[in-house]
Amino acid sequence: MARLLRLVEKRAYIKKIEEGKRKQQETDLVPYLHDDCVSNILVRLPLDSIQRSRFVCKAWFNIIDNAKFIAAHLRRAESVLIFVSSPRTETTMVPILPEKPNVVSVEARLNQSNSAFFLEQPLVSAASKFSVQFIEFKDGKSLIREYNISCLGKIRASCNGLILLDNKMKKGGLILMNPVTRKLVPLPLGTLFPQHNESYGFALSSVTGNYKVVHLFIDNLGYINCEILIIGKKSWREVDGPSFGLIRWFGYCPVSAIGALHWIPQIDHNDYIVSLELEEEKFRQITLPKSCRTYDRIVEVSGLLGFVTHDEVNQIDVWILKGLYGDVWIKQHSITVGCILDMVPLFSLRIKGEMVFKRDEDGSFYVYNFQLKEMTKVEMLNGRVPFSASCLTHVNSLVSWCSTNGAQDM
Numbered sequence: 424m425a426r427l428l429r430l431v432e433k434r435a436y437i438k439k440i441e442e443g444k445r446k447q448q449e450t451d452l453v454p455y456l457h458d459d460c461v462s463n464i465l466v467r468l469p470l471d472s473i474q475r476s477r478f479v480c481k482a483w484f485n486i487i488d489n490a491k492f493i494a495a496h497l498r499r500a501e502s503v504l505i506f507v508s509s510p511r512t513e514t515t516m517v518p519i520l521p522e523k524p525n526v527v528s529v530e531a532r533l534n535q536s537n538s539a540f541f542l543e544q545p546l547v548s549a550a551s552k553f554s555v556q557f558i559e560f561k562d563g564k565s566l567i568r569e570y571n572i573s574c575l576g577k578i579r580a581s582c583n584g585l586i587l588l589d590n591k592m593k594k595g596g597l598i599l600m601n602p603v604t605r606k607l608v609p610l611p612l613g614t615l616f617p618q619h620n621e622s623y624g625f626a627l628s629s630v631t632g633n634y635k636v637v638h639l640f641i642d643n644l645g646y647i648n649c650e651i652l653i654i655g656k657k658s659w660r661e662v663d664g665p666s667f668g669l670i671r672w673f674g675y676c677p678v679s680a681i682g683a684l685h686w687i688p689q690i691d692h693n694d695y696i697v698s699l700e701l702e703e704e705k706f707r708q709i710t711l712p713k714s715c716r717t718y719d720r721i722v723e724v725s726g727l728l729g730f731v732t733h734d735e736v737n738q739i740d741v742w743i744l745k746g747l748y749g750d751v752w753i754k755q756h757s758i759t760v761g762c763i764l765d766m767v768p769l770f771s772l773r774i775k776g777e778m779v780f781k782r783d784e785d786g787s788f789y790v791y792n793f794q795l796k797e798m799t800k801v802e803m804l805n806g807r808v809p810f811s812a813s814c815l816t817h818v819n820s821l822v823s824w825c826s827t828n829g830a831q832d833m
Contacts, residue, residue, distance in 0.1 A: 505817035507553035580625035584820030622673040624684040665706040731768035761798030
């Protein structure tokens with residue numbers, strides 16, 4: 424018995440020595456890199472490669488899942504336009520199942536435990552399905568790309584890579600989602616109102632670090648009501664809305680900049696915008712440098728608020744507002760190259776700083792380079808954006824929300 428025990432101990436010792444030699448050989452072949460160095464390499468990879476790199480090893484997963492890495496990646500991410508494609512025309516009732524093996528249905532995942540089922544499958548009209556897509560702009564070209572996500576509702580707002588989707592399985596509900604990581608969570612029900620009489624804003628508070636959803640809606644008497652939901656809280660909170668008559672129309676999505684959400688109050692002849700300070704949660708009126716017309720817009724420009732207006736048929740002016748208090752509008756640029764009256768400013772690229780326009784007549788895109796002072800028509804590499812699609816400024820990121828309780832990773 425003692426001899427057998429010594430034999431087992433000897434074999435265990437030999438195995439330990441061989442294991443140590445093997446690890447030493449691996450170390451010699453693959454030099455050790457500090458986590459900061461690996462992080463600096465990984466953050467420069469395309470987003471698809473970063474997602475795959477999460478599963479290379481536990482060390483890389485921990486690096487990519489770290490808040491500092493996610494913030495560094497967000498700072499390097501360029502702006503895109505996110506939209507949902509037009510639904511198909513079929514009217515038959517079919518189960519909520521992906522049409523392709525790699526397509527994920529938001530509603531199927533969210534409602535798998537509590538939907539109405541028929542033959543163990545939730546029913547939904549195939550004609551109502553949308554595909555979530557985005558447009559990249561690079562070197563005078565644009566490319567439409569897929570998230571491989573289908574949904575029933577439209578996108579109501581976007582912030583730091585997170586989007587608000589209509590929850591069509593629960594009337595008046597919303598879904599908070601990151602289309603890149605595919606994490607999602609349903610939000611508490613707010614006040615139910617027709618979509619043409621309401622507006623959603625979505626922004627991050629730089630002071631508290633909380634994401635806030637702002638819901639404005641016009642009641643039957645014409646008063647604007649406001650409720651706010653802090654992501655992670657269980658219910659909406661009513662706050663005082665803007666003064667009577669300040670906002671008459673919700674045609675444009677609000678713009679987040681300089682610590683506030685900003686609305687254009689009517690379709691034409693606006694002498695002011697209406698802003699909600701995120702911290703104080705109070706509305707105020709900001710006078711514009713000149714009257715805002717049909718093809719003029721407010722946009723976020725490098726964290727500041729920009730007002731892009733058509734001064735003449737062949738000139739577009741870009742005004743900048745740096746703060747809510749004491750600051751005045753400053754004319755920063757005048758575009759006189761290739762200007763057309765129906766050029767609608769969409770957004771400013773957050774890394775390159777170029778401004779993207781869309782012609783109202785034919786839906787074509789143009790990019791203006793402020794350094795070179797050149798207006799270039801964008802070459803569409805694959806297809807066109809449907810005229811009915813509503814495009815929102817977005818950024819593809821790995822960002823999540825503060826409270827992840829109940830979030831589902833699809």
